[in-house]
Amino acid sequence: MQSKVVVEVVDEVVVITGANRGIGLSFARLYAKQGATVYAACRQTSQELEALNINILPGIDITNSDGIEQLRQALTGVTVDLLINNAGILREESFGQLHSETIREQFETNALAPILLTEALADKLSAGSKIAFITSRMSSIADNSSGGYYGYRMSKAALNVAAKSIAEEMKPRKIAVAILHPGLVSTDMIGGYGDITPDEAAQRLSTRIEELTLDNSGRFWHSNGEELPW
Numbered sequence: 572m573q574s575k576v577v578v579e580v581v582d583e584v585v586v587i588t589g590a591n592r593g594i595g596l597s598f599a600r601l602y603a604k605q606g607a608t609v610y611a612a613c614r615q616t617s618q619e620l621e622a623l624n625i626n627i628l629p630g631i632d633i634t635n636s637d638g639i640e641q642l643r644q645a646l647t648g649v650t651v652d653l654l655i656n657n658a659g660i661l662r663e664e665s666f667g668q669l670h671s672e673t674i675r676e677q678f679e680t681n682a683l684a685p686i687l688l689t690e691a692l693a694d695k696l697s698a699g700s701k702i703a704f705i706t707s708r709m710s711s712i713a714d715n716s717s718g719g720y721y722g723y724r725m726s727k728a729a730l731n732v733a734a735k736s737i738a739e740e741m742k743p744r745k746i747a748v749a750i751l752h753p754g755l756v757s758t759d760m761i762g763g764y765g766d767i768t769p770d771e772a773a774q775r776l777s778t779r780i781e782e783l784t785l786d787n788s789g790r791f792w793h794s795n796g797e798e799l800p801w
Contacts, residue, residue, distance in 0.1 A: 583607040586642075586651050588633055588688065589658030591617040594705065594753055597773035598655055599623055610649070612642050612658075633658060633684040639691045651695045653780065656685035657705045664721045674722035681726035686733045698745035703780050704734040708752040708793065713800035731791060731801065738789030747788040751776055754794045 585602045589595040590611035596619055599611045609625040616629040628645050632638035659681045662673035685704060696702070708714060710727035731750055738748035753772040767775075775794035791799045 583652045584649060585653045585655065586610045586612065586646065587655045587657055588612045591615060591620050594756060594769045594772050595657040596620055597769040598657060599625055601773045601777055610646065633688050634679050639688050642688070643691050646692065646695055649695060650697055651692060651700060653701050653703065654689065654692060654696065655703045655705065656689065658684065659705065661723050665719050669721060674725065677722035677726040678729065682729035682733065685730060689737060696746050700746045701749065701780060701783055702737065702746065703749045703751055704730060706730050706750055706752060708799060711800055735789050742785060742788065745785060747783045747785050749780055749783045750789065750791045751779055752793050752799060
């Protein structure tokens with residue numbers, strides 16, 4: 572009698588921050604459709620997120636240590652294949668009207684929080700895992716020809732620097748890091764203005780993540796595949 576071979580299919584585990592709306596919600600929807608096990612972390616859930624058959628982790632504020640630990644505990648026993656640091660905020664400042672409070676807020680959310688979260692979840696990553704940091708072209712010094720948005724530009728540039736360092740430190744563990752600009756996306760964060768939808772951005776970003784290897788780890792990419800200048 573011929574023995575039956577059972578092949579175990581292991582789902583990809585994807586963790587997404589800021590998953591209740593915008594690109595984060597589109598990421599959650601996309602990876603859920605692909606059959607991944609998705610953990611969607613957010614401060615407040617949404618009807619759109621609730622409609623997905625995924626693991627929703629509401630009430631998590633990654634700008635404080637309690638929120639990071641809450642997410643870490645929710646992932647007890649879980650090995651993460653893909654960590655998408657998506658949560659971010661944008662406030663507008665111009666020279667002559669700078670506000671230290673909003674600049675500090677953006678640094679805490681856009682730069683410090685994703686780095687501390689990645690450190691906290693590092694032991695849940697294994698060889699072959701990937702980390703994606705959603706940044707912005709507005710962080711590029713070489714590409715800045717309009718000024719303004721001081722806190723946003725500075726915080727995202729800080730994120731890039733730290734993400735590059737993480738990429739180098741993760742190479743011995745065979746974990747690749749992507750630093751990704753989504754494009755001009757029509758999200759609530761920028762008042763709905765943009766030239767691509769969140770779903771289109773998530774699809775393009777997922778392609779960049781799929782193409783991510785240790786050889787191109789730590790580079791700064793536009794979602795359309797263009798490598799961006801620092």
